[in-house]
Amino acid sequence: QVQFVQSGAEVKKPGASVKVSCKASGYTLTTYSIHWVRQAPGQGLEWMGWVKHGNSDTKYSQRFQGRVTFTSDTPASTVYMELSSLTSEDTAVYYCAREGGVINFDYWGQGTLVTVSS
Amino acid sequence: QSALTQPASVSGSPGQSISISCTGTSGDVGNYDRVSWYQQHPGKAPKLIIYEVTERPSGVSNRFSGSKSGNTASLTISGLQAEDEADYYCCSYAGSSKVVFGGGTKLTVL
Numbered sequence: 001q002v003q004f005v006q007s008g009a010e011v012k013k014p015g016a017s018v019k020v021s022c023k024a025s026g027y028t029l030t031t032y033s034i035h036w037v038r039q040a041p042g043q044g045l046e047w048m049g050w051v052k053h054g055n056s057d058t059k060y061s062q063r064f065q066g067r068v069t070f071t072s073d074t075p076a077s078t079v080y081m082e083l084s085s086l087t088s089e090d091t092a093v094y095y096c097a098r099e100g101g102v103i104n105f106d107y108w109g110q111g112t113l114v115t116v117s118s
Numbered sequence: 119q120s121a122l123t124q125p126a127s128v129s130g131s132p133g134q135s136i137s138i139s140c141t142g143t144s145g146d147v148g149n150y151d152r153v154s155w156y157q158q159h160p161g162k163a164p165k166l167i168i169y170e171v172t173e174r175p176s177g178v179s180n181r182f183s184g185s186k187s188g189n190t191a192s193l194t195i196s197g198l199q200a201e202d203e204a205d206y207y208c209c210s211y212a213g214s215s216k217v218v219f220g221g222g223t224k225l226t227v228l
Contacts, residue, residue, distance in 0.1 A: 037164075044207060044221045045207050045209075103169070103210065109163065111163055
C-alpha cells in the first residue's frame with residue numbers, strides 16, 4: 001500500500017537550517033508530485049510548494065521563495081525539504097503529501113515536528 | 119496568496135446535518151473546480167474526504183458531500199456522528215501551479 005515515512009523530530013537554533021526527508025513506497029514514484037505542507041502549533045495548514053519526483057521540477061510558495069529547497073532522490077524513493085534561516089515562526093509540523101490528482105492530496109506522511117528555539 | 123475563508127467553528131448534535139463554507143476569489147475557488155476538503159483529528163495527519171468539489175475517495179462515508187457556487191465551496195456532513203468531531207480544511211488550486219488552504223474549521227459534536 002502507499003505509504004510515506006518522514007524523518008524524526010528536530011530542534012534547531014535560530015538562523016540554522018533543517019532538512020526533512022519523506023520516503024515513499026507502494027506506488028510508481030515518478031508518476032506523482034509531492035507537496036509540502038506545514039502546520040504551526042494550534043494553527044491551520046500552510047502550503048509550501050511541490051516537487052515532481054521524475055524530473056525534480058519545483059514550485060515554491062512565494063512566502064518561502066529563496067529560503068526553501070525541495071530535492072528528490074529517485075533511486076532512494078525519497079524527497080527532501082530544506083528550510084534555511086530558521087526563526088521561531090518556523091516551529092511547526094511539516095508534512096509531505098502525494099498529489100494523486102489535481103489538488104488532491106490522497107496520501108500524507110506522519111509529519112515531522114521542527115522546533116526552533118535558542 | 120491569502121488563505122481561503124472558513125468559519126472558525128461549527129457545531130451540531132448527533133444525527134443533524136452541518137455545512138462548512140469556504141470562500142475564496144475568482145482567482146482560486148471561483149475559477150477552478152479543483153477544491154478539496156480534509157479532515158484532521160488531533161495529532162494526526164489530514165485525510166482527504168472530498169476532491170474536485172464533489173468527488174469522494176473510495177472508503178469515505180457518503181455522509182460527506184461537497185458543492186460550489188461562485189467563489190464559495192461548501193462541505194456538508196449529514197447524520198452527524200461523534201467521530202466526525204475534528205478540524206476541517208478546504209483547499210483550492212490558485213493558478214500558476216499554486217495552492218491555497220482555508221484557515222480551518224473546528225467541528226464540535228454536541
